[in-house]
Amino acid sequence: MKTGFNFAYLDEATKRMIRRKILKAVCIPGYQCPFGGREMPLAYGWGTGGIQVTASIIGKEDILKVIDQGADDTTNAVSIKNFFKRVCNIMTTDKTAEASLIQTRHRIPETTLNKDQIIVYQVPQPEPLRKLEPKEKETRKLHAYKEYALMHVKLYEEISQFGSVIKTWAYPVETNNRYITDPTPIPKFDNPKMNNMEALQLFGAGREKRIYAIPPYTKVKSLDFDDHPFEIQTWDECCSICGSTKSYLDEIIINNEGEKNFICSDTDFCNSNLEKNK
Amino acid sequence: MNIKKIMHVENLTHFYGSQIGCEDINFDLYKGEILGIVGESGSGKSTLLKCLSGEIYPSSGKINISLEQGGVKDFLSLPEQEKRQLMRSMWGIVHQNPRDGLNLRISAGGNIAERLLNVSEKNYSHLRNTGKYWMEKTEMDSDRIDEFPIGFSGGMQQRLQISKILSSNPQIVFMDEPTGGLDVSVQAKILDTIKSIVRDINVTMIIVTHDLAVVRFLTDKLLVMKDGIVVETGLTDRVLDDPQHSYTQLLTSSILQV
């Protein structure tokens, strides 16, 4: 560990402040708690909220996994992993099952998380109603009074224009029958994983300075209509590397003729699936 | 025959600083009644409407309301949440400018759906059918349900606003100069629409206007306001045909006979 830094980069007072906010967020599932976000050695939009949450809860025994769009080996994931290696001197891993703390951007791992794990989401825009109601004062009232008609109007509009809800990512959910929550830009494929998850889910938005949480075993319901129930994406193809038909697939154009391939977005899942099938 | 009193207003007064908005207003509103509030600009009729609909909190006075379920309530002491909920479902305001009452970024059907979703209706096809029903009821082409109100004419926007409000089957509808910004022929058609709806469903309304033709056409009883106070009140045709107060006499004699 480099000297000149406190453990996990943030000073202890800041960590305590953030932990208090996290506790509040856990107590009110889905409620966005404002917090005193700090400048991090990272540009806004690259996970400043996520790493502040991670830095506040990480311990010396933790094993950290960081993914970006499901992959462990992309720039953002590798940089954040290296950052924590330097400032905490902790172990990191690519294996979902081995990790005690997982920071993620835009995916939930395919491997089911367990009660000893915590998943931290990087959040670009914590307010699900932002595009529907520009005034912050008003959105807070809408949350406070549980006036969520607008959110359903958005879904109504999509069904009336396209025949079904076309929103495929950041699909709004209702947490614990109360707050409408933005699940961050994960594909709606991952939404069902949030429901009743054994692991604690924490969400950090650095630019907007908000923290929210979904405690373990909490009901998370994707919004829908009685006669247009929520559905997740499906593919006719399977992963061209491991052959999985159950995972979230990325579409990749492989040549100038426009031929395409589908591969797992979760690299750890893909590798272990390949191993298993050998 | 016992008709239910749904609003009781007592000594309602509102000051803007030292300036009188409206003073000592008293009236009762019974179920199914259509009340007109008339007066010139600055007479306090809009202030009164804002007090009644919870938009401003009056300086003094009392408003008792009787809700469909659960007895008489003191409207002014209701928590903000309940007032908002009331305005979103059991009550409704038709604004003079339809843009104040509509969300122009969402389709006609979406606007109506928003109101219904407030009363936790979560069935898409039902939302759709109710939307179409009310568009037809207000004499709009229900095929335009997916169009955006920004592309509608002023009259059509006003119709849409009315269908949006009525779709939740409200207990009281407030109308603020519902035909204010429209040209005469469109005005006439919208008044026809409102009238025919009023004949069909038993809706209670408070209409604020300066147009005596509108009140004669639509309302049962009248408050005539001047300088913040009510100068005359009574059955609409009585007030207009046999006005007692000098201001009402001036008002009724000012109409040009065409």
Added chain:
Amino acid sequence: MKIIELKNVNKKFILHNQKGTVLNVLNNINLEIKTGECIALVGKSGIGKSTFLKMLYGNYLPSSGEINIYNNNNKINIVNSLEHQIINLRKYFIGYVSQFLRVLPRVPTIEIVSDTLKQQSLFDEHSLIKIKKLLSELNIQESMWNLSPLTFSGGEQQRVNLAKTLIGNYSILLLDEPTASLDDINKSIVIDMIKSKLKKNVTIIVIVHDNKIRNEICTREINLEKYIPNDN
């Protein structure tokens, strides 16, 4: 059984905007009208016959006094009762045929007439036949039924006005010159209709200038001359 009762009724008009001119019109009216009577209001033009009828209908406000309407055992003083009570009375109990037709523009004749029944909750599958029969009896051509009566001739408007009220099931009818602009044939048709209403024990108060008609239908005359204030 009395159905209408006037006690110390006075009516004056104060014209505030015309130098506060006071027109004292009717003074100290005390009278009773019994169920089934047909009263003719008489007196010279301008004496206040229409004003009298309008006061009974709640359209004009007496300056003082009581006007009580008895509906079974209910007494309603229309001078001080609530608006919805008067509206209710007008819906079910008192019908008024004004001198001139006053209806909403753009509403077809047939709808104007059926509205009365709808208001009284009497509209059913037989109603349209009844309405069409009445309109034909009043010699209003079928081609005009779906037009607004506002473009009709004076006599036709008068007959639509009558049809609108006569179709209903009222206990009191106030008729302000119902036959004024009608030709002889239509006059006798209307008189027959009034007579059949009387047979049903409807109380009628009518302003009619034609002595012959008055003698034919009315049971009593009320001369308003005796209510002219002394100072006029």
